[in-house]
Amino acid sequence: MGTIVEIRVFGSQRALDAAFRRIQDIDATMGRTGLDSEVYRINQAAGKEWVPVSQDTFQVVETAVEYAKLTAGLFDPSIAPLVDLWGIGTAKARIPSLEEIKIAQSLIDYGDIELDPTGPAIRLQHEAMALDLGGIAKGYGADAAVEVLKRSGISSAFLSLGGNVYVIGSKPDGSPWRIGIQDPDSPRGTHITVLEVKDTSVVTSGPYERYFIKDGIRYHHILDPTTGFPADSGLVSVTIVTPSSLIADALSTGVFVLGLEKGLDLLESLEDVEGILVTNDRKVYATSGLRGRLNGLAKGYSLYERQ
Secondary structure (H helix, E strand, C coil): CCCCEEEEECCCHHHHHHHHHHHHHHHHHHCCCCCCCHHHHHHHCCCCCCEECCHHHHHHHHHHHHHHHHCCCCCCCCCHHHHHHHCCCCCCCCCCCHHHHHHHHHCCCHHHEEEECCCCEEEECCCCCCCCCCCCHHHHHHHHHHHHHHHCCCCCEEEEECCEEEEECCCCCCCCEEEEEECCCCCCCCEEEEEEECCEEEEEECCCCCEEEECCEEEECCECCCCCCECCCCEEEEEEEECCHHHHHHHHHHHHHHCHHHHHHHHHHCCCCEEEEEECCCEEEECCCCHHHCCCCCCCCEEECCC
């Protein structure tokens, strides 16, 4: 999953070990490089044959396609050719040529991902197509680990998978968990605001984690399939709060690319989903269910409402 996983459990060591094993299994199944990975096999068989998959992989890809439709393709699990081209976060990061970008874009289309629930099985319609579940698998991993912990009787826990946080219940003393929203312009651990939450996920996406700088320009890892370049939506951070980390993961990326107005419209249309959007001029916008829950803002940030 390309990140550090932290799980804090108030209860059984056995439950903690089982939760980690569940995440490791999902990582092995949905990574792109391991020879035993189902996603690797799907990509190798692109344009050729159906690939039988586990219910885990099928559910993640099916959900990814659903949210690709909701975001008009701005979140698209078939974005792998473009991700590979830019190589952001690797030693091979570079600015591709416009011709290379055009070719990669021609291979990105969630509508060309075929799903057979009876298998379950998945097939990519065209050769050189490829899935990249990096924008959604961490969310599924968090949800799956939470299921393991709850089945083991855990009523208080904190899970962090990179920008994906999930809390079970409240703290052992009964107080809510306090989750800081990272300030994208400051060192790690510096927060724009703090949310107090119970039994939910808090997922944040932004351009400050993986990027490279060329000729004074920062190129980040959240790519816009419509332009072939890093998204330039006017946002620097998107946080989604909802009980499903899988859904929050997909929405945090999709809303980041959608931008402020369309992103807020989408979030307000969804049940049990809230969000915080931060613009590059340090304006903070929150969905209706969160406006009264922001515990102060860091210096230089201001809370705004759409006109």
